[in-house]
Amino acid sequence: MWTHLSRLATGGGGGRHLRGPGETQLEMDRRWVRRNIGHVRKALESVEKQRHTQRRNRSEKIKVSLVGYTNAGKSTLFNALTGETVLAEDKLFATLDSTTRKVDLPQKQQILVTDTVGFIKKLPHQLVAAFKATLEEVLEADLLLHIVDVSHPEAEAQIAAVNVVLKELDATDIPMFMVFNKIDRLKSDEELHILQCQYPDALPISAQRGDGIPALIDALAHRFAEHGTDLSLCIPYIxxxxxxxxxxxxxxxxxxxxxxxxxxxxRLPNRYLKSVSQFLVSS
Structure with missing residues (x-):
């Protein structure tokens, strides 16, 4: 493609060859690039509008986002929680788009769980835009599950790297559960014990084998059982x-x-009860 550019770049025949037909071809190339950039921009705007609509339609559900360093096992845990078969591969950026599914919890509770792209240290600038959409899902979550590969020799550094990204996203105020994954790959219980001393509330699991998944589901159910108070309200249209x-x-x-x-x-968080008290319907 554009073999004429290689001839121009080599300077074959001197600068005089940049005139005439060369200039015409260059202008044609520029128009082609501008036209295609416009198409891409419109496509991105369309995708963004579609995502906004999807998020608006999901706004009535509790949202949980899986975050963590790349290859921490987020997609494997997502599959374990949802029964889906999202690609779970030991490969950098195997998940580049966010996937959201419903998960039924005990007590007839239902939440939306989203699998997101794996974080890395010093994300290349040219990749930031590609991750923007999936990172927006993180900002709209009611709870984050920070998945950690505890079998990795640099687990603590990866925890720190994820926390840096969350801070850059202004997501540090979102409640978070720490989940220690891949406990089946540890050589000894002592390795897990060292990390648990630093993160005593972390939940140990093996998403691959299913170990600890019931306890994680119970923790989610308990968390959202306290999400708010059930109310009956009559709201005037004004x-x-x-x-x-x-x-x-x-x-x-x-x-x-x-x-x-x-x-x-x-079901409304208790901090908003005062704002709607005048609209309560007596039972």
Whole structure:
């Protein structure tokens, strides 16, 4: 492709060959590049709009994102939790797009779990844009599961690298569970014990063998059982901001539209109860 450019680049025949047809071809190349950049930009905008719509449609569910250093076993854990068969490969950037699936927890709870791209230290600048969409999923999560390959000799350095990325994303205020994966690959219990002394709340698992998965699911169920209070509300249509608050911060369980108001069954974090107290429907 563009073999004429190689001839121009070699300077064959002197500078006089850059005139005439050479200039015309160069302008044609520039137009081709500009036109294709425009197509790519429009395609990216379309993808971004589609993702925004998908996220809006999922806003009523609790969202959990799996994060961690590359090859920590996020996709394997995702498969174990969801029953899916997302590519789980010991390869750099095997997962380049985010995948989200529903997971049923005990007590009829349901959450959305998202598998994301693996983090690395000093991400090359030219790759940042490619990861933007999947990293946005992290920012919208209600909980992060930080997956750590405890069998890796540099596990602690990888934990630190992931924390740096989360800080750069302004995601450090999102609640997080530390999950120690690949415990089946440890040579001794002492290796796990050393890390657990530093991270006493970490959950040890083997996503590959299924060890510790039931305990992780129970921990998630317990976490979200305390997510908020179930309320019955009657919201006048003029109180649009209240409805926005419910959709943004609560879990809408049921909604019915009447002539002058909206009747909503919602699970809302306790810190927002005062904001909606005047709209409570007595049982």
């Amino acid at each position: 109180e649009g901001k209240v409805l926005d608050l419910l959709h943004k911060h609560g879990i809408v369980l049921d909604i019915k539209y009447a002539t002058e108001a909206v009747y909503v069954e919602v």
